[in-house]
Amino acid sequence: MEFLGSAMNELCFTQESNRRGRLGRRKVEYDDTREYKSKNLHAERRRRQKLSDRLLALRSMVPIITNMNKATIIEDAITYIQELQQNVKLLSDQLLEMEGSSEEAVQTRSDEINAAEEMKNCGIMEDVQVTNIDRNKLWIKIILEKKRGRFTRLIEAMTYLGLELTDTNVATSKGAMLVSSCVEGSYGDTLTVEQTKDLLLEIIKSI
Amino acid sequence: MHGEIGCFDTNSMVQGADDGIGQVLQPPPPPPPMAGRTINIHNGFEENLKMSTEELENLKLSKEGLSYHHSYLHHQEEDTSAAREIQLQNHQQMAFNNTHLMQDSSNQVLAFTSSSLADASTYTSTADLFNLFHLPRCSASSLLPNSSISFTNPTHTTPLGFAGDLPMTDTASASSILYDPLFHLNLPPQPPLFRELFQSLPPHGYSLPDSRGSSLFAGEGDDHVEGSGGGGEGGLYQDGDGEQQFDNGVLDFTWDMACMGKDREAGKMTKHFATERQRRQHLNDKYRALRDLVPNPTKSDRASVVGDAIDYIKELLRTVDELKILVEKKRCARERSKRLKTEDDSIGNTGNESCSTVMKSIGDPDQSFNNGSLRSSWLQRKSKDSEIDVRIIDDEVTIKLVQRKKINCLLYVSRVVDELKLDLHHVAGGQIGDYYSFLFNTKIYEGSSVYASAIANKLIEVVDRHYASTPSTTPSTSCY
Numbered sequence: 001m002e003f004l005g006s007a008m009n010e011l012c013f014t015q016e017s018n019r020r021g022r023l024g025r026r027k028v029e030y031d032d033t034r035e036y037k038s039k040n041l042h043a044e045r046r047r048r049q050k051l052s053d054r055l056l057a058l059r060s061m062v063p064i065i066t067n068m069n070k071a072t073i074i075e076d077a078i079t080y081i082q083e084l085q086q087n088v089k090l091l092s093d094q095l096l097e098m099e100g101s102s103e104e105a106v107q108t109r110s111d112e113i114n115a116a117e118e119m120k121n122c123g124i125m126e127d128v129q130v131t132n133i134d135r136n137k138l139w140i141k142i143i144l145e146k147k148r149g150r151f152t153r154l155i156e157a158m159t160y161l162g163l164e165l166t167d168t169n170v171a172t173s174k175g176a177m178l179v180s181s182c183v184e185g186s187y188g189d190t191l192t193v194e195q196t197k198d199l200l201l202e203i204i205k206s207i
Numbered sequence: 208m209h210g211e212i213g214c215f216d217t218n219s220m221v222q223g224a225d226d227g228i229g230q231v232l233q234p235p236p237p238p239p240p241m242a243g244r245t246i247n248i249h250n251g252f253e254e255n256l257k258m259s260t261e262e263l264e265n266l267k268l269s270k271e272g273l274s275y276h277h278s279y280l281h282h283q284e285e286d287t288s289a290a291r292e293i294q295l296q297n298h299q300q301m302a303f304n305n306t307h308l309m310q311d312s313s314n315q316v317l318a319f320t321s322s323s324l325a326d327a328s329t330y331t332s333t334a335d336l337f338n339l340f341h342l343p344r345c346s347a348s349s350l351l352p353n354s355s356i357s358f359t360n361p362t363h364t365t366p367l368g369f370a371g372d373l374p375m376t377d378t379a380s381a382s383s384i385l386y387d388p389l390f391h392l393n394l395p396p397q398p399p400l401f402r403e404l405f406q407s408l409p410p411h412g413y414s415l416p417d418s419r420g421s422s423l424f425a426g427e428g429d430d431h432v433e434g435s436g437g438g439g440e441g442g443l444y445q446d447g448d449g450e451q452q453f454d455n456g457v458l459d460f461t462w463d464m465a466c467m468g469k470d471r472e473a474g475k476m477t478k479h480f481a482t483e484r485q486r487r488q489h490l491n492d493k494y495r496a497l498r499d500l501v502p503n504p505t506k507s508d509r510a511s512v513v514g515d516a517i518d519y520i521k522e523l524l525r526t527v528d529e530l531k532i533l534v535e536k537k538r539c540a541r542e543r544s545k546r547l548k549t550e551d552d553s554i555g556n557t558g559n560e561s562c563s564t565v566m567k568s569i570g571d572p573d574q575s576f577n578n579g580s581l582r583s584s585w586l587q588r589k590s591k592d593s594e595i596d597v598r599i600i601d602d603e604v605t606i607k608l609v610q611r612k613k614i615n616c617l618l619y620v621s622r623v624v625d626e627l628k629l630d631l632h633h634v635a636g637g638q639i640g641d642y643y644s645f646l647f648n649t650k651i652y653e654g655s656s657v658y659a660s661a662i663a664n665k666l667i668e669v670v671d672r673h674y675a676s677t678p679s680t681t682p683s684t685s686c687y
Binding site: 151152169 | 489490493494496497500501509510513514516517519520521523524526527530531533534537538541615617618621622624625630631632633634635636637638658660661
């Protein structure tokens with residue numbers, strides 16, 4: 001009789017879920033319904049287990065707990081998150097206030113000076129190389145002196161002049177920056193090697 | 208037709224409504240002169256209405272007697288009226304001994320009478336009659352298989368349990384055979400399955416007439432369902448015709464009767480529905496509120512909301528730690544710079560050297576301070592088309608960016624990186640299938656206090672803005 005009772009429960013349960021059209025598991029045949037009922041039951045159990053595990057984990061993270069039921073866990077989590085967000089805001093405002101000291105500017109300038117010196121010491125020269133890979137693709141290699149914001153300016157200039165970098169690789173070492181990349185014409189036009197090389201040299205000089 | 212006196216159990220009424228009702232009307236008058244009575248339909252109705260309770264009782268007895276298993280055997284034969292008389296009297300004798308069934312039978316009688324009285328047109332009135340008679344505990348299951356629960360359209364089917372006066376259709380004969388034996392077993396009015404079923408499906412059971420009721424009953428009506436209530440109903444509904452109407456009436460009856468029988472409980476149940484619904488609504492509101500707090504909500508099912516909340520809490524804790532370290536560092540730096548500046552001035556060093564000494568001295572205390580606490584934090588931000596991952600260890604920031612291919616975001620990201628005063632050390636990336644993927648290794652410039660979430664938020668904001676503003680282009684080589 002227990003089995004019958006549980007079967008009836010399953011029947012009720014699945015009747016309801018069938019009515020709601022859950023996942024379209026409407027089955028006409030009685031035996032099939034039984035099988036689908038139990039599959040659904042397992043899935044449902046697993047789902048509920050997953051949810052309860054996660055709720056437990058959430059509860060373990062929140063320091064202030066009032067009651068131990070589902071609703072209050074979520075409530076407490078909401079309050080705790082809001083509290084943390086307020087903390088973050090407070091601290092970041094504090095940090096902003098303390099910003100803007102003079103040492104920073106001095107620091108960067110010294111960095112740049114060091115970089116230029118290093119490059120000279122290692123004998124690295126600024127250079128541009130362009131090769132043709134495909135009908136439309138070119139491969140470029142640029143060595144520049146690393147300066148603050150130079151890379152951004154380089155990219156900007158290239159973009160404005162219709163060169164688009166598809167695969168890029170940038171490495172810095174000893175005060176120099178190496179840019180190697182595949183370049184395509186932004187507007188679908190083909191580029192010649194010579195033109196591109198001249199263009200790039202111009203760019204490097206100007207930035 | 209005539210021989211069907213005893214076939215009232217699950218008999219569906221003959222298509223000839225007149226005959227059926229005529230048959231029904233025979234028992235109502237007191238038992239002895241039952242035989243040979245062919246009462247006009249209309250007269251019968253009136254007589255039934257005027258019946259007293261005693262008559263009903265008698266009627267019930269006779270019906271019970273008639274409902275004995277002889278009935279279903281003879282339903283298809285045409286007996287003479289005399290033979291019928293004898294049968295009736297015999298059955299009545301047997302019925303008198305069977306007091307156990309009297310109560311329910313009276314209900315049945317009432318039910319049947321009212322049902323039989325009602326035509327298809329006046330069908331709705333039967334419900335009122337039932338309320339009028341105040342049938343207690345007449346749920347589907349409490350009544351025996353021959354019970355009135357299985358009301359079917361009087362024009363189409365005969366109600367169960369009627370004392371053999373109702374003719375039975377051929378089609379329903381088989382079903383009636385099934386349920387008669389159960390009747391004579393004197394089964395106690397048990398509500399095994401159906402009552403529970405009814406009460407387990409409260410919210411819908413009361414409102415949904417047709418589909419659910421018929422499905423429920425029909426499903427139960429298979430041969431192998433042995434429950435007394437269930438069996439009866441199922442058998443009845445095998446006739447497809449009058450089902451629709453009946454489901455309506457049956458469910459209404461059941462609900463009414465259940466309510467009347469358990470008034471308190473039914474009232475409480477409706478109150479419970481309201482409170483339960485409210486509780487569920489509150490809970491859903493809370494889940495939604497939690498979801499709105501989290502920066503990157505993806506799925507909106509409960510488990511994912513909780514999972515996202517857990518990750519967000521961890522992220523917030525990391526951010527708070529990071530900020531605390533930064534503030535501390537900043538404060539220390541400021542204090543030391545102040546101190547050293549006064550020292551330098553007093554010593555009287557010139558320009559660069561003093562600056563360098565100042566910087567050096569600031570550097571060392573910072574290092575010593577930070578020995579124990581290495582600043583580290585990690586963030587992830589996802590939006591519809593892009594994904595940003597920012598990791599900070601000490602002063603190195605690693606930014607990973609994945610974006611659906613639409614615009615070349617290299618330019619924008621490097622702009623932002625410059626704004627944030629990060630020193631680009633290494634960039635790698637390109638086009639992978641449909642996506643652009645980039646990795647930036649940067650270093651934080653000394654003295655700058657930028658923290659992870661600021662970086663991430665700014666980046667994703669910029670990227671999304673540009674993404675949105677750029678109209679989608681055809682998938683050609685040009686991407687702008």
